[in-house]
Amino acid sequence: MSNRELTHHSINYVELPAADLAATKLFFSGVFNWQFTDYGPDYTAFSNATINGGFYHAPLVSDAAVGAALVVIYSADLEQTQHAVEQAGGQVCKAIFSFPGGRRFHFKEPSGNEFAVWSDKGSAEI
Template structure:
């Protein structure tokens, strides 16, 4: 299984952007520190990344998988380039990659309890 389940936006001001999405769409966010917030509970969720050192060139689509190591191998074999090695985040692990056209995406595996 692999499904698009998350989009992360690089933002200058997390609080301001949270307020915008609350007013415009009624979305509420959970804060994860001072520079990250995310929606939860939907079929696809939105993350707001205020840490400039972690920004991607644009919105980051995140693809959920069941086996992150197997998917990393498949991406490399298909010509993708890993741009950020696997790291832990609240709720799972993920890595970033570029497809052959240079688009940056991420793969995430949620923690299973």
């Protein structure tokens, strides 16, 4: 865990499954500049993502369609981030759409976990 000041009752850490830890690490380090520390062959912790967390080796996926929590990442340039996600092997599962407060898209990373990226920059109709 980081040396950041902890705030009482704040979300401090999140853990997600990953069928392919190596591909997941490569994806998030390449697209979002997350840093990883391995703790054995079945767990890797990430940092440099505002909140810290980790991926544990498992044949499961986190998918909002079946009730899993959705991790949402902020981007100052939504289209550029979507392009980077696609170039790194992520699959867009919900194209950019508007919602009150901004726009976002959803994607699945190489292990199949669903994430979303949102931006409050620009309000172009998609």
